[in-house]
Amino acid sequence: MSLHAYLLFVASSIVLVLVPGPDMAYMLTRTVVQGRRAGSMAVLGINAGSYVHLAAAVAGLSALLLASTTAFTVVKWVGAAYLCYLGIRALLSRTPMTTLTGSEMSGRSLRAVFWQGFWSDVLNPKVAIFYVALLPQFIDAQAGHATLQLVLLGVTSNMVAVVINLGLVAGAARITTRLRRSAWVALWLQRAMGVLFIGLGARLAAQKA
Numbered sequence: 001m002s003l004h005a006y007l008l009f010v011a012s013s014i015v016l017v018l019v020p021g022p023d024m025a026y027m028l029t030r031t032v033v034q035g036r037r038a039g040s041m042a043v044l045g046i047n048a049g050s051y052v053h054l055a056a057a058v059a060g061l062s063a064l065l066l067a068s069t070t071a072f073t074v075v076k077w078v079g080a081a082y083l084c085y086l087g088i089r090a091l092l093s094r095t096p097m098t099t100l101t102g103s104e105m106s107g108r109s110l111r112a113v114f115w116q117g118f119w120s121d122v123l124n125p126k127v128a129i130f131y132v133a134l135l136p137q138f139i140d141a142q143a144g145h146a147t148l149q150l151v152l153l154g155v156t157s158n159m160v161a162v163v164i165n166l167g168l169v170a171g172a173a174r175i176t177t178r179l180r181r182s183a184w185v186a187l188w189l190q191r192a193m194g195v196l197f198i199g200l201g202a203r204l205a206a207q208k209a
Contacts, residue, residue: 002140009138009153013160016130022083022203026120027165028172029192030113036173041110043165045117047158052122054154057131058147076125076205083201086116091194 023046031039121127131154139149 005138005140006156010156010160012134013157014164016134017161017164022124023117023121024165024168026117027169030117031169031172032176033192034109034113036169037110038113039169039173040166041113042117043162043169045114046121046165047162048114049118049121050127050158050161051154053127053131054151054158056128057135057154058150078123080201080205082119082123084198086120087194087198087201089194091198 027039027042027046030042135150135153135157138153
């Protein structure tokens with residue numbers, strides 16, 4: 001792989017990360033509602049989920065998923081149901097998940113945010129398409145070691161994503177800190193998060209392979 005091709009891939013990754021999507025919506029919503037630590041844990045969970053997709057792509061499982069309409073549909077509906085479940089939980093809760101009274105969230109709550117971000121990414125079949133469709137375009141077949149090239153590109157993409165997303169979380173947290181100090185505002189932000197999650201679930205369910 002040439003340096004030019006690698007830098008072009010990095011630039012492409014930056015653009016793709018900045019395009020709004022379910023992952024960005026999830027992490028920014030967690031940040032607005034629950035603060036920087038929650039947003040950061042959402043980013044780490046999403047990033048960990050991306051490595052699952054990378055491993056699947058390297059093993060050829062993603063290609064198999066995309067080749068099977070049934071498998072794609074099952075994963076899509078499970079992911080949509082999970083997002084809707086998170087949204088319904090947020091809507092039904094009568095107390096805000098957090099208000100700023102010192103530390104933003106407990107360790108247990110942060111772990112829950114991490115795993116929600118992880119499964120939200122893992123259960124999104126569109127992420128598999130990214131690895132299967134885009135990464136191979138930058139592999140130099142004549143150079144050999146295609147698997148190592150694929151891993152390098154995948155790790156690079158994930159590192160670019162985590163740096164940019166943590167920066168977005170920091171900015172969003174700084175802007176919305178005062179809003180979360182009000183329990184009333186925090187509750188309505190949480191309800192807005194619930195509506196957004198349900199909307200993301202419905203959008204995912206409506207997507208076609």
